Amino acid sequence: MTDEVLLWQALNKAMDIEMAADNSVFTMGEDVGLYGGSYRVTEGLYAKYGEWRVRDTPISEGGFTGLGVGAAMVGMRPVIEIMTINFALLALDAIINMATKIPFMSGGQFPMPLVIRVPGGVAKQLAAQHSQRLEHTLMNVPGLRIAVPSTPQDAWWQLRQAIQSNEPVIILEHELLYFSKGPLDTALEALPMHRAAVRRAGSALTLISYSRTAVLAQQAADKLAEDGIDIEVIDLRSLSPIDWQTCIDSVSKTHHLLIVEEDCGFAGAGAELAATLSERCFYELDAPVQRHTGLDLPTPYNGTLEAASIPTVSSIINAVKQIV
Amino acid sequence: MERDILKAMLKDMLLARAFEERAAYEYTQGNISGFLHLYPGEEAVAVGVLHASEPGDYVVSTYREHVHALVRGVPPGKIMAELFGRKDGCSGGMGGSMHLFDQQRRFMGGYGIVGETYPVSTGIAYAIAMRNLPEAVICFFGDGAVNQGTFHESLNMAALWNLPVLFICENNRYQIGTEIHRHSKVTEVYKRACGYKIPAEQVNGMDVIEVYKATQSALLRIREGTGPQFLEIETYRFRGHSMADPGSYRPKVEVQAFKDEDPVTVMLQDSIPEYPDAEKISAVGRDNIEHLSNHMHRENLINPQEIQNMKEQVKEIVEQAVQYAAASPEPSMDDAWSALNCNRGQEVLI
Ligand SMILES: Cc1ncc(C[n+]2csc(CCOP(=O)(O)OP(=O)(O)O)c2C)c(N)n1
Ligand SMILES: [Mg+2]
Numbered sequence: 001m002t003d004e005v006l007l008w009q010a011l012n013k014a015m016d017i018e019m020a021a022d023n024s025v026f027t028m029g030e031d032v033g034l035y036g037g038s039y040r041v042t043e044g045l046y047a048k049y050g051e052w053r054v055r056d057t058p059i060s061e062g063g064f065t066g067l068g069v070g071a072a073m074v075g076m077r078p079v080i081e082i083m084t085i086n087f088a089l090l091a092l093d094a095i096i097n098m099a100t101k102i103p104f105m106s107g108g109q110f111p112m113p114l115v116i117r118v119p120g121g122v123a124k125q126l127a128a129q130h131s132q133r134l135e136h137t138l139m140n141v142p143g144l145r146i147a148v149p150s151t152p153q154d155a156w157w158q159l160r161q162a163i164q165s166n167e168p169v170i171i172l173e174h175e176l177l178y179f180s181k182g183p184l185d186t187a188l189e190a191l192p193m194h195r196a197a198v199r200r201a202g203s204a205l206t207l208i209s210y211s212r213t214a215v216l217a218q219q220a221a222d223k224l225a226e227d228g229i230d231i232e233v234i235d236l237r238s239l240s241p242i243d244w245q246t247c248i249d250s251v252s253k254t255h256h257l258l259i260v261e262e263d264c265g266f267a268g269a270g271a272e273l274a275a276t277l278s279e280r281c282f283y284e285l286d287a288p289v290q291r292h293t294g295l296d297l298p299t300p301y302n303g304t305l306e307a308a309s310i311p312t313v314s315s316i317i318n319a320v321k322q323i324v
Numbered sequence: 325m326e327r328d329i330l331k332a333m334l335k336d337m338l339l340a341r342a343f344e345e346r347a348a349y350e351y352t353q354g355n356i357s358g359f360l361h362l363y364p365g366e367e368a369v370a371v372g373v374l375h376a377s378e379p380g381d382y383v384v385s386t387y388r389e390h391v392h393a394l395v396r397g398v399p400p401g402k403i404m405a406e407l408f409g410r411k412d413g414c415s416g417g418m419g420g421s422m423h424l425f426d427q428q429r430r431f432m433g434g435y436g437i438v439g440e441t442y443p444v445s446t447g448i449a450y451a452i453a454m455r456n457l458p459e460a461v462i463c464f465f466g467d468g469a470v471n472q473g474t475f476h477e478s479l480n481m482a483a484l485w486n487l488p489v490l491f492i493c494e495n496n497r498y499q500i501g502t503e504i505h506r507h508s509k510v511t512e513v514y515k516r517a518c519g520y521k522i523p524a525e526q527v528n529g530m531d532v533i534e535v536y537k538a539t540q541s542a543l544l545r546i547r548e549g550t551g552p553q554f555l556e557i558e559t560y561r562f563r564g565h566s567m568a569d570p571g572s573y574r575p576k577v578e579v580q581a582f583k584d585e586d587p588v589t590v591m592l593q594d595s596i597p598e599y600p601d602a603e604k605i606s607a608v609g610r611d612n613i614e615h616l617s618n619h620m621h622r623e624n625l626i627n628p629q630e631i632q633n634m635k636e637q638v639k640e641i642v643e644q645a646v647q648y649a650a651a652s653p654e655p656s657m658d659d660a661w662s663a664l665n666c667n668r669g670q671e672v673l674i
Contacts, residue, residue: 030499030500030502031500031502034501034502034506056502058468058471058507059438059472059499059507060471086436087438090439124358125357125409125420127420127421128418128419128423129436129437130359130436297661297664300655301358301406301415301417301419301420301421301423302409302418302420304654305418305655305656305657308657
């Protein structure tokens, strides 16, 4: 049952199976139809399901994300694709003021089975307006689930779970992971959507990360192992809610914690992890919690500076070696 | 029309074409990265509009803005160096292709988020109006950009407060892969301005003289105090949306989906999705450079030798630009921090 697929193909399969299973699932976004999606995630769906279920939109992010909210209120299961997270800033009213507030403000009358898929992250010299990671902005919104798949298997599971769930879910897809390959077993029973995965067991230190930096962290861990440094790598898979127990169990074992993220460090996801795990693991920690993050700098266009502004395999190795 | 203006416009159009083709080549050589949106086919818009404007007017543009910057007078070497991500680029290597800025020449930026040029332009125009200056703001945007909320919000405010903005829609009929009939109910973009009582007209963007004249009279009306004006300039891009986009959707996918509904589609039916050579372009009669040079021939305003000389001149200018870019150093991380903190007077807070 296991195939090697690219991450975009796993998402594509997940869309297809959910659309086939439930007529109330539809998708909408810029160039998702005829063009097949900027990262090919909706490829083939337009031909198969037609324009009502795979809708190319004008450049109106606020409008069509809000449209998704309205449709979800009457029982549809919209999957809104916003071309990149940077443009989702134009849809924050729909996401924050509407999607996450309506279920609450209505006293629970209106669940919100809305999925928003957004590519993002630092790709290749796309400059400051096209390289953002806005995890922090979204994590601070109660009632919004945030999934951050880093493997085809997780992408397949989490997109399907998101579509089936009645909560608003935003899926942050890293632009540099769409064409990464990994096993996909469609018969395998899914982990809960928010469950963190221990990607590599180890004893010297717990490294917590997510999305693309979780992949880099595993590469760093393999290299460190060659030097006899054996670290545990946790891929969070979900930024809201966070699977604290998996993190706490690991820190209780290794007594050292390093958090790695691509986003700016200041008030970021790592800050939340550091604060909560310091509180909850205080007596287990042998050293202060450390963070290795992107610089608090808009992303420069220049390639050398861009690369220096976010964690790399070698910078992660250095960060680990500072601690153990 | 004066011969000198025509010659200057022809030269800028040739320079624009040569610059963009060279940029495409440098991209394939790995000297330019990221998104690179090119302008071949649309030269008459930037050239006609900006030649009719004054140096005191402000220019606000999109991510497809190299040619706007060139025609505005930003040195070609500074633009190429920015595309290369170098320190001597017009944005110090921080912005790249989509974010050219030149304060001195009132080139107020290339913006990467669709729909940002309207509010920025409206704000500059507000400042001009408050100070009672004779200047205007030229606001560029594409056909796909008119469905962003900021379009409607800004047009209303500009009209309401009688602000000196010249809205220029570069209608190339595509929003990346989405043809205009599939993104807009009203495809004659200029009609939308009526809703805000902004005088608007449609202009043939393949004819630089028409673009020039329409701009000239629109700017005149603005300077007379008539308030914002709107031109929809019909044009066409020969390449894909950006270097990352082969543009293959236009002939193949579109033909399938739309059959023969759209004239542009028909024109493209048999063409392969790559940059057409000069022969093909003149065969369909849509190339704006050919259009102008033919006109000048007919009117006896130029001879083939002069055109040949111009072509050589622009080739040399572009070559120099590339050399300037290649010789420029990379910016340092200190340069990046200084750019971030420029508005802090470089005060170190921690
Ligand atoms: C808010 C926002 N949404 C989406 C995009 C992605 N995008 C970049 S250019 C573009 C198409 C714009 O088309 P148009 O306005 O016609 O300009 P053209 O590229 O044709 O010159 C899109 C969708 C973006 N940059 N910003
Ligand atoms: Mg367009």
